[in-house]
Amino acid sequence: DIQMTQSPSSLSASVGDRVTITCRASQYISNYLNWYQQKPGKAPNLLIYAASSLQSGVPSRFSGSGSETDFTLTISSLQPEDFATYYCQQSYSTPRTFGQGTKVEIK
Amino acid sequence: QVQLQESGPGLVKPSQTLSLTCTVSGASINRGSYYWSWIRQPAGKGLEWIGRIYTGGSTDYNPSLKSRVTISVDTSKSQFSLKLSSVTAADTAVYFCARDEEVGFGESFFDYWGQGTLVTVSS
Numbered sequence: 001d002i003q004m005t006q007s008p009s010s011l012s013a014s015v016g017d018r019v020t021i022t023c024r025a026s027q028y029i030s031n032y033l034n035w036y037q038q039k040p041g042k043a044p045n046l047l048i049y050a051a052s053s054l055q056s057g058v059p060s061r062f063s064g065s066g067s068e069t070d071f072t073l074t075i076s077s078l079q080p081e082d083f084a085t086y087y088c089q090q091s092y093s094t095p096r097t098f099g100q101g102t103k104v105e106i107k
Numbered sequence: 108q109v110q111l112q113e114s115g116p117g118l119v120k121p122s123q124t125l126s127l128t129c130t131v132s133g134a135s136i137n138r139g140s141y142y143w144s145w146i147r148q149p150a151g152k153g154l155e156w157i158g159r160i161y162t163g164g165s166t167d168y169n170p171s172l173k174s175r176v177t178i179s180v181d182t183s184k185s186q187f188s189l190k191l192s193s194v195t196a197a198d199t200a201v202y203f204c205a206r207d208e209e210v211g212f213g214e215s216f217f218d219y220w221g222q223g224t225l226v227t228v229s230s
Contacts, residue, residue, distance in 0.1 A: 029213075032215075034216045042222075042223075043205075043221065043222055044154065045220075046218050049216040050210075050214050050216075055216075055218070087153065089154075089216075089217075091213055091214065091215045093213075094159075094169075095158075095167075095168075095169040095170060095171075096156040097156065098153055098155070098156070099153070100153045101153050101154075
């Protein structure tokens with residue numbers, strides 16, 4: 001199985017801050033990396049697919065980058081509705097695997 | 108608008124079989140390059156992919172659960188189902204169904220999800 005490791009596990013930030021979350025794969029996954037946002041009691045919501053493609057309807061303050069094993073999710077200006085947990089997920093092979101999550105909290 | 112809805116018992120006894128169904132609306136379950144997946148999340152923890160089915164019937168399962176999992180599809184009812192046998196307390200989780208859109212090799216993502224259903228394993 002491909003292991004996905006996110007950092008940090010949690011962070012505190014203020015509205016308007018630039019936030020960066022990283023995800024590292026245990027082996028090469030090309031650009032087959034997706035990002036999801038999950039709020040308490042809700043299903044995850046797709047933000048970014050194929051490392052850098054913005055899902056329809058997702059605000060442009062979200063962006064993704066990276067390839068091979070190292071990836072980044074950036075929120076350019078954190079908004080109140082962005083406080084949530086973020087997960088990366090690889091689609092290079094089965095079983096599909098997720099990172100452990102990064103919780104973004106209000107400072 | 109594509110919608111998925113999980114249904115099934117919220118309480119299952121240890122050693123029994125967990126059975127859930129996902130009903131798909133707003134899209135044809137047997138059209139397009141879609142797999143239909145099950146994913147679970149224990150309380151306060153991360154996401155675990157259980158497995159998926161293509162409408163032609165082919166399946167992929169997580170090796171960690173493969174010996175206990177069966178995923179099936181009923182296209183006439185626009186539903187797909189999960190059976191997990193010999194459950195223990197470790198199988199207590201919120202279970203999500205999701206559409207897995209496969210654009211090309213490796214490029215796939217979960218674009219629509221059900222709201223999730225909590226299944227508790229307890230006597």
